[in-house]
Amino acid sequence: MGLSKVGTQMSRMTGLRSLMEDVASAMATTTGTRWLNLSIGNPAAIPEVTTMWREAAGWAVADSFSDAVAYGASRGAPALVNAIADYFRRHLGWNIGPENIVVGPGSQMLCFAAAALFAGEDGSGARRIGLPAIPDYTGYQGICMVPGGIAGAESGWRVGADRSFHYELDLDATARRTDLGMxxxxxxxxxxxxxxRTDEQDALIAIAERMDIPLFLDHAYGRPFPQIGPTFAPPVLHPHVVNCFSLSKAGMPGERVGFAIGPERYITPMVSFLSNSVLHASGLAQAMAARALSSGALDEVVASAIKPFYAERRTLTEKLLLDAMPADVNWRLHANEGGMFGWLWVDEDWFSDVDLYADLKKRGVFIAPGRSFFSGPLESGTHSTQCFRITLTVDEKDLREGIGRIGEVIGAASPHRVGSRPPLSL
Known part of the structure; x- marks a missing residue:
């Protein structure tokens, strides 16, 4: 029996997913190797955050266990939906009610629901998912149920006088498209x-408004939680914007709780999609989230633990890279504006992200090759094959050793050591 067209599309192994399978297989079958996994997306295990969620879990079990483990509303548990509405009224002044909110088993599931609802075939033809800021989250590549359903606009970049660089969006490329559904x-x-930036967010909203499509803004690393790094454009309430939020990077990745806030005309179909597919998110996890939001405990650990931890870890990572990376290789680190990763570009014709992955694996280190975060055809020796991602969330000892080995492997791979290079500063 063969798969359907949708089955074929959804059963394919995306790039980063195949890497995760390789990492899991190697770590499970190899003995005597101390693996340094700098490819992972788990948040750091910060003691204060762990304690906060443990206390919220204890409260949920003691206070509302029977209700939490029963079947619930597909929109989300009323206690959490009301806590979300109250939180955003108090903190951002948003005049929203339950009709503007949907809770799901992770924000990625909510994005998948949106892709199924707003992209694909309709009466006017194929409507694609527009990704205006490539490279972007690799998980977006797997949420479209039709081949060729992703329309990515690759960013340009500007380089600093130091070892930094910064992507610049090609908003005109997105604005020119006539086949977008979201x-x-x-x-x-x-x-x-x-x-x-605020002007970029405003420009994307204007594009969505002109095309009469939703703009989904994924705040998984941003405001109001977990606030990993300095973000510029705050979440905005707008008739064409759906804001997605997640508790994963705030310390609860495995429980899969995310929520979206937006206009009723977009939220109501998403509620129906969840009802027809997964029913609803975990009841106990929703009870924990409601407690953390309504008590102020989540805001407290964001300010006192999460933000300081990642600020310090980013500073440490920059120092480690400057010490470890070869001075005669043209490498750069993307400017720090948020998130829990380091994104490196080795601007050398001889460099390949997958070759680096293979060489580092032999040294007991895993990184995430950058090509999985791009869309469209790949060509050797181009930017999309010269980048890689490392996590900042592992133990400091593993981070130090891992970055040291990365520098050694890249230095050993360099076929020449000549030419003018950027100075050693960030």
Whole structure:
């Protein structure tokens, strides 16, 4: 029996997913190797954050266990939906009610629901998912159920006088398209950490408004939680904007709780999609989230633990890279604007992200090759094959050792050591 067209599309192995399978297989079958996994997307295990969620879990079990484990509303548990509405009224002044909110098993599931609802075939032809800030989250590549359903606009860049660089969006490329059903962008971005500026966010909203399509803004790393890094454009309430939020990077990735806030005309179909597919998110996890939001505990750990941790870890990572990376190789680190990753570009014709992955694997280190975060055809020796991502969330000892080995492997791979290079500063 063969798969349907949708089955074929959804069963394919995306680039980063195949890498994760390789990482899991190697770590499970190899003995005597101390693996340094700098490819992972888990948030750091910050003690204060762990304690906060443990206390919220204890409260949920003791206070509302029976209700939490029963079947619930597909929109989300009323206690959490009301806590979300109250939180955003108090903190951002948003006049929203339950009709503007949907809770799902992770924000990626909500993006998948949106892709199924707003992209694909309709009476006017194929409507694609517009990704205006490529490179962007690799998970977006797998949410479209039709081949060729992703329309990415690759960013340009500007380089600093130091070892930094910064992506610049090609908004005109997105504006010229006539086949889009929705726009989707993460800010801060996974993998680069780039944050939308207010003028860029406004421009994307104007494009969505002109095309009469929704703009989905994924705030998984941004405001109001977990606020990993300095973000520029705050979440905005607008008739063409759906804001997606997640508790994963705020310390609860495995429980899969995310929510979206937006106009009723977009939220109501998403509620129906969840009802027809997964029913609803985990009841216990929703009870924990409601407690953390309504008590102020989440805001407290964001300010006192999460933000300081990642600020310090980013500073450490920059120092480690400057010490470890070869001075005669033209490498750059994307400017720090948020997120929990380091995004590196080795601007050398001989460099390949997948070759680096293979060489580092032999040294017991895993990184994420950058090509999985781009869309469209790949060509060797171009920017989309010269980048890679490392996480900042592993133990400091592993981070130090891992970056040291990365520098050694890249230095050993360089076929020449001549030419003018940027100075050693960030």
């Amino acid at each position: 726009l989707l962008v993460s800010s801060p971005c996974n993998p680069t950490g780039r944050s939308l």
